[in-house]
Amino acid sequence: MRALIFTIFFASQLFASTLNPNTGRGFAKNEINVLISPTDCTGAGFSTATFRDLVEDAADDYWNAVATADLQLKVKGIGNIDIAGQSHNDILNSGLVPNNTILAGCNQTFASSTTLGGAVMKCNGDNCQAVLIINSGSESAMPDQDRNTQIAVIAHELGHAIGLGHTELSHNLMYYSVSGKTQTWLGQDDIDGVTYLYPYDEPALGCDFLPILGAMGTINDISNDDDSNFPGGFMASLLIGILLAGVFSLPKNLKKLFV
Known part of the structure; x- marks a missing residue:
């Protein structure tokens, strides 16, 4: 019975975040530049200059504020890469996005007006780039959001841009939702995910073991949200818990071999 209780407790402690499917990792560097595209954001409900401020608030209020993660998103000015x-x-x-950079901008390439934004990351060795786009189409729902929600939407997409996927746990910023962004905070799962990707005193790629545990898996971007993308991390965690519980339930003379 004690072994079963330990197994369930251990399995419940592992988080349910997933990794961006394009890379399965974070940036190689812990200081990442965020460059703003000059593309018009009027359809999203704000000017390009205001968009830059929203991106900076999203970076500082969310991901840069995680004390356990060695990550700094450095929001730069408005550049000249038109998207x-x-x-x-x-x-x-196109090769226009510099290495170690997230390019953020607005355009009208989204198929659905209910899609507020999306982000995609790409790496070639240690050279990583990401693109974050907010929907500025004529029927975009972004102008209907208040400022705090707009910041949360951008923060959610920044999460994808730095390597995070969606989480199954609803009380988190990276929770997948087909009805828009309602979580305007970081949950423990968000914090655990970014801490694994960008730990202190460890390389930013030190999360490669996570898919082995089943705690990480593939995701789709917010523009294609569904619940079929999660890899059953709980079951993998449960198996690990069973193995550890077996060690704890061994006779004392055998347990010494594992301690």
Whole structure:
């Protein structure tokens, strides 16, 4: 009975975050530049200059504020990389996005007006780039959101841009939702995920073991949210718990071999 209780407790402690499917990792560096595209954001409900301020607030209020993660998103000024009419992959494959940079901007390439934004990350060795786009189409729902929600939407997409996927736990910023962003805070799962990707005193790639545990897996971006993308991390965690519980239930003379 004690072994069963230990197993359930251990399994429940592992988080349910997933990794960005394009990379399965974070940036190689812990200081990441965020560059703003000059593309018009009027359709999203704000000017390009205001968008820059929203991105900075999203970075500082959310991911830069995680004390356990060695991560700093450095929001720069408005650059000259125009992303009008281009998809995430078009922009990433253009070679225009500098290494170690997230390019953030607005355009009208989204198929659905209910999609508020999306982000895609790409790495070639240690050279990583990401593109974050907010929907500025004529029917975009972004202008209907208040400022705090707009910041949360951008923070959610920044989470994808730095390597995080969605979480199954609803009380978290990275929770997948087809009805818009309602979580305007970081939950423990968000904090655990970014801490694994960007730990102190460890390389930023030190999360490669997580898929082995089943705690991380593939995701789709917020533009294609569904609940079929999660890898059953709980079951993998449960198996680990069973193994550890077996060690704790061994006779004392055998247990010494494992301690």
